[in-house]
Amino acid sequence: MKAMLRKECKLAALPLTYFFLAFGFMALVPGYPILLSAFFVCLGLFQTFQTAREANDLLYTVLLPIRKADAVKSRYLFCAMIELAAFALAAICTLVRMTALKDAAAYRSNALMNANLVYLGFLLLIYGCFNAVFVRGFFKSGGGLLKPFLLFGLLAFLIVGVGEALHFIPALSAANAFGFDHIGLQAACLAAGVCLFALLTALAEKSAEQAFEKVDL
Amino acid sequence: MSIVQIEGLCKNYPSFTLDRVSFSLEAGRIAGFIGRNGAGKTTTIKAMLNLIHPNAGEIRFFDLPLIGNEAQIKQRIGYSTGAVNYYPKKPIKEIVAVTKTFYPTWSDADYKTYAELFELDENKCPRELSEGMKVKFNLLLALAHGAEILILDEPTSGLDPFARDELLDVFGELKARGVAVLFSTHITSDLEKCADDIIYISRGRIVAALPKAEFTAQFGRDDETLEETILRLEKEGRAK
Structure with missing residues (x-):
C-alpha cells in the first residue's frame, strides 16, 4: 500500500490539490460561511480525479x-x-480563534457560523460525504465524474446551509459558542463528526471496492 | 511450457459476442493475434488482463487461474498498447521511478540497456514521444521487470514501416530470451516476418490457432501469401 500511496502522490495527484489545502485557513476569515472551506478542499481533490482520468x-x-x-x-x-x-x-x-482571538471584535460581531468544535465536526461530515458520495460514485461508474460530484455538491451545500442556520434556532444557539463556552456540546458535535467521517469513509471504501470489482474497463 | 491457456472464453455485449475463445501460448513463441477491427482481439486481451469480466471460460497463466492470482500473475506479464498514453505530462523518469517500486524483479541494468537500445530520453514526457517510442516505452517497462510474456494490443498500429520493422526485430530478440509474445494486429504482413503461431479470430470466434506453417498448409492455396490467405478467409466468412 505504501507503493500505491506513493503512486497517488507522485503520478495521480494534481499540485492544485495540495494548494487547496490552504482553504483550511478560511477558519480565520470573519463574516464568511467558513464551512465552504471543506467544499473547496474537495474541489481540489476533484481536480485530481479529473486530471488522473x-x-x-x-x-x-x-x-x-x-x-x-x-x-x-x-x-x-x-x-x-x-x-x-x-x-x-x-x-x-479554530483553536487560535477559540483562545487568543476569542474576544476579537471581528469575530464577536460575526453573524455567520463561528469557528469552534461544532464547526470542526461539520467539516468532517462534509469530508465523509465526499468519500461516500463522490469517491464511491467515481469507482462504481468506472471513472464517472459529473453525476457523483453534482450529488456531492448538492449535499455539501445542504450541510453548509444547515450548519449556518443551526444557531439561529434559539434552542441550538449554543452551537455557535465562543471560545470554550458550552464545551460539552461542542465536544459532542466534534465527536459525532469524527464518528461519521470514519464510518462513512470505511463503509464507502468497502462498497466502492465491491462495485469497482464488477466494473468492466 | 505453457505460459497462457484460455479455455471457452465468452463475453456477451448487446452488439457483440466473444464466443468460446480458446488458445494457448508456449514460452519463447511469438503469436500473432489477427483479425479485422471489431473481431474480438481487444476484448480477449482485456479479459486476459482482468479488465473485463467474462461470462464464461477460464484464463490460466503459468498454470494458475487468473482469478484469485491476479497480483502474482501480473508480476510476470507485461502489457502495452499503441493507443493508450499514461501520464502524458509526467517525465518518463518519474513514471519509471514509481513503476519500479511495484516489481521486486525490476532490474535497473536491464532498464538502462533497453533504454539505450530504444534511444529513449527519460527526461521527455510521453506526449513528446512518437507513436513508436510510446510502444517502446511500454515495452521497456515490461522488459525491465523481467516479464515472461508480453501482451501487446495493436503495437504496430500507427507506426511507420521503419518503426514497425524495428519493433518486430525486438520481438525476435525477446523470443531468443525465452519471452512469449502475444501481439494483436490487423496488419497481416507483420505476421509474415516474425510470428511462430497464428491465432485468427473472426466475428468473436477463433477460426484457427496453429503454428504458422500448419496454418498455411491447412488454409493456404497454391502461391498465396499469408496475407492473401487471411483476406480470402475473411471474405469467405463474410459471404456465408
Whole structure:
C-alpha cells in the first residue's frame, strides 16, 4: 500500500490539490460561511480525479501487480490524507480563534457560523460525504465524474446551509459558542463528526471496492 | 511450457459476442493475434488482463487461474498498447521511478540497456514521444521487470514501416530470451516476418490457432501469401 500511496502522490495527484489545502485557513476569515472551506478542499481533490482520468491513471493502476481493490483503497487513503491535513490546518486556526482571538471584535460581531468544535465536526461530515458520495460514485461508474460530484455538491451545500442556520434556532444557539463556552456540546458535535467521517469513509471504501470489482474497463 | 491457456472464453455485449475463445501460448513463441477491427482481439486481451469480466471460460497463466492470482500473475506479464498514453505530462523518469517500486524483479541494468537500445530520453514526457517510442516505452517497462510474456494490443498500429520493422526485430530478440509474445494486429504482413503461431479470430470466434506453417498448409492455396490467405478467409466468412 505504501507503493500505491506513493503512486497517488507522485503520478495521480494534481499540485492544485495540495494548494487547496490552504482553504483550511478560511477558519480565520470573519463574516464568511467558513464551512465552504471543506467544499473547496474537495474541489481540489476533484481536480485530481479529473486530471488522473485524462492521464489514464485508472488503467495504468489496475495493470500494476495489485488487486483491483487496492486501486480503490489507495485513492481513499489519498483523499483521507488530504482531508485530514486540511482538517488539521482548520483545527489549528479554530483553536487560535477559540483562545487568543476569542474576544476579537471581528469575530464577536460575526453573524455567520463561528469557528469552534461544532464547526470542526461539520467539516468532517462534509469530508465523509465526499468519500461516500463522490469517491464511491467515481469507482462504481468506472471513472464517472459529473453525476457523483453534482450529488456531492448538492449535499455539501445542504450541510453548509444547515450548519449556518443551526444557531439561529434559539434552542441550538449554543452551537455557535465562543471560545470554550458550552464545551460539552461542542465536544459532542466534534465527536459525532469524527464518528461519521470514519464510518462513512470505511463503509464507502468497502462498497466502492465491491462495485469497482464488477466494473468492466 | 505453457505460459497462457484460455479455455471457452465468452463475453456477451448487446452488439457483440466473444464466443468460446480458446488458445494457448508456449514460452519463447511469438503469436500473432489477427483479425479485422471489431473481431474480438481487444476484448480477449482485456479479459486476459482482468479488465473485463467474462461470462464464461477460464484464463490460466503459468498454470494458475487468473482469478484469485491476479497480483502474482501480473508480476510476470507485461502489457502495452499503441493507443493508450499514461501520464502524458509526467517525465518518463518519474513514471519509471514509481513503476519500479511495484516489481521486486525490476532490474535497473536491464532498464538502462533497453533504454539505450530504444534511444529513449527519460527526461521527455510521453506526449513528446512518437507513436513508436510510446510502444517502446511500454515495452521497456515490461522488459525491465523481467516479464515472461508480453501482451501487446495493436503495437504496430500507427507506426511507420521503419518503426514497425524495428519493433518486430525486438520481438525476435525477446523470443531468443525465452519471452512469449502475444501481439494483436490487423496488419497481416507483420505476421509474415516474425510470428511462430497464428491465432485468427473472426466475428468473436477463433477460426484457427496453429503454428504458422500448419496454418498455411491447412488454409493456404497454391502461391498465396499469408496475407492473401487471411483476406480470402475473411471474405469467405463474410459471404456465408
